Amino acid sequence: MADKKTDEPYKRPQTLTRCEQITHFLYNSETHEVLGRTAKSWFQIALFYVVLYAFLAGFFIALLTVFYQTLNDHEPKWTMDNSLIGNSPGMGYRPTHADPDVTVISFNAKDPKYWSDRVDDFLGPYYTIAPKADAYAECNYGTANADPITPCSFKVDLNKCAQNDYGFGVNKPCLFLKPNKIFGWTPIPYTKEEIESEELQMPANLQAAILKLPTDVIEKNIWVSCMDMDNMNVTLEYDTHIGFPTFYFPYANQAGYLTPFVAMQIDNLPVGVTVKISCRLWAKNIVVDRQRRLGMTNLEILSNA
Incomplete structure (x- = not known):
């Protein structure tokens, strides 16, 4: 079976200047990526870290609450x-x-x-x-x-x-x-x-x-x-x-x-x-x-x- 050939020959990627590379990285007009990520990707990663740090903060507050339950404001624990x-x-x-x-x-x-x-x-x-x-x-x-x-x-x-x-x-x-x-x-x-x-x-x-x-x-x-x-x-x-x-x-x-x-x-x-x-x-x-x-x-x- 004969190999399929594309209608268009292979094109060498366009050579960009340093300034153009930076601009392309900040915003890619073709893929609509910002800093290498799409809006969906940014939303997913932001949601992940919000949930992660919310959990860590809640866990830390829970530990402090338990710890303070063992303390007495009036007298020391060990006497x-x-x-x-x-x-x-x-x-x-x-x-x-x-x-x-x-x-x-x-x-x-x-x-x-x-x-x-x-x-x-x-x-x-x-x-x-x-x-x-x-x-x-x-x-x-x-x-x-x-x-x-x-x-x-x-x-x-x-x-x-x-x-x-x-x-x-x-x-x-x-x-x-x-x-x-x-x-x-x-x-x-x-x-x-x-x-x-x-x-x-x-x-x-x-x-x-x-x-x-x-x-x-x-x-x-x-x-x-x-x-x-x-x-x-x-x-x-x-x-x-x-x-x-x-x-x-x-x-x-x-x-x-x-x-x-x-x-x-x-x-x-x-x-x-x-x-x-x-x-x-x-x-x-x-x-x-x-x-x-x-x-x-x-x-x-x-x-x-």
Whole structure:
């Protein structure tokens, strides 16, 4: 059978210039293609990607919805032993430098403004938030534990530390010590008999100050002590409070909760020498671990004049 022959001989494709090739690609008038695709092809591919990304977006939203169902806005999922924080609080102090990399409290008594301003920043909420009586409960040693909704009111009661730019202006700076917050943690204080015993090895000045108090006060406080690590003969004196009453605990993310603090004044600071001070908490269920900074804190202070 003879091969069929076309009426028209083979034609070499027309040679197009570079500009014509680009124009031809953008729109082919013969096939009505735009960028190499017909309108139908563009519609199909657009529909495919719309459906694909709509599905992915819906799937992602569904996962987020399920995830947020497992969260609680008021309390953490993991607390106490089940959390990374654990069940023994650390300890913090104020003032600190605005730059977290600066760990030494270096001050000049002739120009104490920077550090007095830092203390003002710390005490600000205690003066502005605490007066709102309707948001706070008036607690005392007859109060068993903090209310999970209404926090106990903490009133700032300073004596010597309220003078001379919190002591920084007369080379007797005041430090404000506070326990770190742990959700749901309740302290177990030492009894009067345990404080009197030598096994506890509590500093004599703190022990003497505690034993002057009524028994119900003794057995409802977390106590604080500080010591000069290098025996520089620095004097450490409590301003007013010497402990944290247990009715401020447990912390339960109460709105407006203010952590109680103890003010400690440092006297006889040598000029030009960095003094290392270590402070710790005293309660039965507080572990003191210097490596992990549990139940204690270290600080350095330098008087330049």
